[in-house]
Amino acid sequence: MAGETAMRFRVNGRDYQVAAGPTERLLDVLRARLGLTGTKEGCSTGQCGACTVLLDGEPGASCMVLAADAVGREITTIEGIAPPGELHPLQHAFLEHGAVQCGFCTPGMILSAKALLDRKPKPSDEDIKRALVGNLCRCTGYRKILDAIKSCAGSTRGRSKRVKKR
Amino acid sequence: MAEPQMLQPSTLSEAVKALAGRGAVAMAGATDLIPAMRKGEIRPRVLVNLKGIAEMTGVRRTRQGTRIGALTRVADLLDDPIVAQDLPLLADVAAGFASPQIRNLATIGGNLCNAAPSADLALPLLVVDATAEVRGKGGRRKIAMSEFFRGVNRTALRPGEILTAIVVPRPRRRTGMAHAKLGVRKAMDLAFVGVAATIQISPDGKKCRRARVALGSVAPTPRRAAKAEAILEGQLVTSQLIDEAAEGAASESRPVTDLRASREYRREMTRVLTRRALREAFRRAGKEQP
Ligand SMILES: Cc1cc2nc3c(=O)[nH]c(=O)nc-3n(C[C@H](O)[C@H](O)[C@H](O)COP(=O)(O)OP(=O)(O)OC[C@H]3O[C@@H](n4cnc5c(N)ncnc54)[C@H](O)[C@@H]3O)c2cc1C
Numbered sequence: 001m002a003g004e005t006a007m008r009f010r011v012n013g014r015d016y017q018v019a020a021g022p023t024e025r026l027l028d029v030l031r032a033r034l035g036l037t038g039t040k041e042g043c044s045t046g047q048c049g050a051c052t053v054l055l056d057g058e059p060g061a062s063c064m065v066l067a068a069d070a071v072g073r074e075i076t077t078i079e080g081i082a083p084p085g086e087l088h089p090l091q092h093a094f095l096e097h098g099a100v101q102c103g104f105c106t107p108g109m110i111l112s113a114k115a116l117l118d119r120k121p122k123p124s125d126e127d128i129k130r131a132l133v134g135n136l137c138r139c140t141g142y143r144k145i146l147d148a149i150k151s152c153a154g155s156t157r158g159r160s161k162r163v164k165k166r
Numbered sequence: 167m168a169e170p171q172m173l174q175p176s177t178l179s180e181a182v183k184a185l186a187g188r189g190a191v192a193m194a195g196a197t198d199l200i201p202a203m204r205k206g207e208i209r210p211r212v213l214v215n216l217k218g219i220a221e222m223t224g225v226r227r228t229r230q231g232t233r234i235g236a237l238t239r240v241a242d243l244l245d246d247p248i249v250a251q252d253l254p255l256l257a258d259v260a261a262g263f264a265s266p267q268i269r270n271l272a273t274i275g276g277n278l279c280n281a282a283p284s285a286d287l288a289l290p291l292l293v294v295d296a297t298a299e300v301r302g303k304g305g306r307r308k309i310a311m312s313e314f315f316r317g318v319n320r321t322a323l324r325p326g327e328i329l330t331a332i333v334v335p336r337p338r339r340r341t342g343m344a345h346a347k348l349g350v351r352k353a354m355d356l357a358f359v360g361v362a363a364t365i366q367i368s369p370d371g372k373k374c375r376r377a378r379v380a381l382g383s384v385a386p387t388p389r390r391a392a393k394a395e396a397i398l399e400g401q402l403v404t405s406q407l408i409d410e411a412a413e414g415a416a417s418e419s420r421p422v423t424d425l426r427a428s429r430e431y432r433r434e435m436t437r438v439l440t441r442r443a444l445r446e447a448f449r450r451a452g453k454e455q456p
């Protein structure tokens with residue numbers, strides 16, 4: 001396609017060389033070009049949080065970032081928070097607490113929560129709610145999500161749990 | 167959509183040159199630009215990404231006051247120690263702005279240059295008499311915040327001009343500031359009505375020396391409420407005077423009815439929120455060191 005240029009992205013600690021249009025969104029690069037479909041597209045207008053990724057450790061809406069603007073940044077998606085075959089403690093806690101129904105909001109919820117816990121390992125309930133204002137869930141409800149995150153307070157930094165593959 | 171080209175200048179003079187090109191549009195956090203491009207409201211041929219321009223970043227104190235680079239992100243306003251000291255109202259407003267996912271992208275310069283009637287960051291800047299520093303083909307100039315907004319999505323910037331920084335004068339003594347915002351949700355919602363106010367009191371704490379009131383979402387642009395200010399200045403502050411000023415603000419609002427709220431409701435809420443903000447500003451002014 002005309003206007004595509006080679007760009008280098010750093011995603012989940014790996015470098016990828018991708019040809020993309022400069023105004024393609026980071027969301028499109030992740031899903032369509034790199035096959036990282038854990039990042040979801042909900043509203044496409046910055047309001048639902050399903051497309052949340054971490055940019056240099058901070059949550060950002062990947063539907064509101066142009067690909068060319070993400071070059072040179074450390075991008076983390078839900079696929080990158082635990083080694084293959086393992087779950088991050090937050091992922092484990094979401095399962096344990098029944099905080100996942102359809103799962104569409106879950107990657108974004110978990111990344112927002114991870115960014116919070118990395119910055120503030122023992123957040124208050126209010127801190128957690130504030131960190132999640134940009135993540136909408138239309139099936140589970142927020143109670144169980146809050147409980148799952150609370151159960152990880154003070155314990156998640158950098159560790160992940162091995163889970164059995166079913 | 168024809169793909170626009172993206173240029174990434176690293177100095178202001180390069181950016182000014184790039185913006186002189188046909189169909190060139192400045193870009194910062196792109197949180198207003200991306201939706202506008204997707205809806206086809208704008209079709210830039212060239213996007214001039216300003217984010218590599220060091221001169222437009224950071225918050226520091228200068229002789230003129232506190233200088234906030236136009237590229238400062240809303241998230242940075244929340245955390246910045248200088249902003250916390252010199253203009254805590256701006257940090258407060260930043261805390262209620264969108265969500266972390268948007269605050270980490272959106273810039274203060276983009277918020278002002280987009281010039282939405284609901285631009286949240288405009289209100290605290292209007293009530294402290296901030297100044298915009300701009301740079302264009304004709305060199306540098308300054309624009310008072312109260313002259314900056316010209317209409318829905320229209321500013322006093324000339325074609326190709328760049329907002330480089332906002333300068334906030336040193337905090338005044340015996341001055342209290344407050345704001346109030348009303349929307350459906352506490353977060354992630356454009357306000358129906360936003361109000362910011364400052365009151366400087368006399369040394370005996372009774373009179374209003376200087377008042378500023380700014381209104382958001384109730385006119386084509388964020389704007390000062392001159393009537394309300396005139397009612398307050400030089401007078402003994404009583405709860406009746408504050409009611410009168412709030413009434414004044416409501417009478418000079420020019421709200422519209424849209425999906426979010428009716429005209430009448432917005433006007434009434436302008437009165438209520440102005441009263442609330444003024445009372446709080448007055449209370450805070452009394453607590454300042456004389
Ligand atoms: C989900 C969502 C929630 C939002 N919530 C809020 C909210 O609560 N309150 C609020 O006020 N806004 C809100 N916004 C609007 C938007 O995020 C803000 O207006 C933001 O500050 C724009 O900044 P930006 O850096 O992203 O601007 P851009 O999109 O990069 O630019 C906006 C406009 O300004 C121009 N521009 C940008 N920087 C400069 C400069 N330095 N010099 C000259 N021109 C420039 C661009 O050409 C463009 O026309 C929200 C947006 C979204 C998507």
Ligand code: FES
Nearest residue numbers: 042043044049063
């Ligand atoms: S898809 Fe990006 S916030 Fe909804």
Ligand code: FES
Nearest residue numbers: 102103105137138
């Ligand atoms: S689990 Fe379905 S949207 Fe949250």
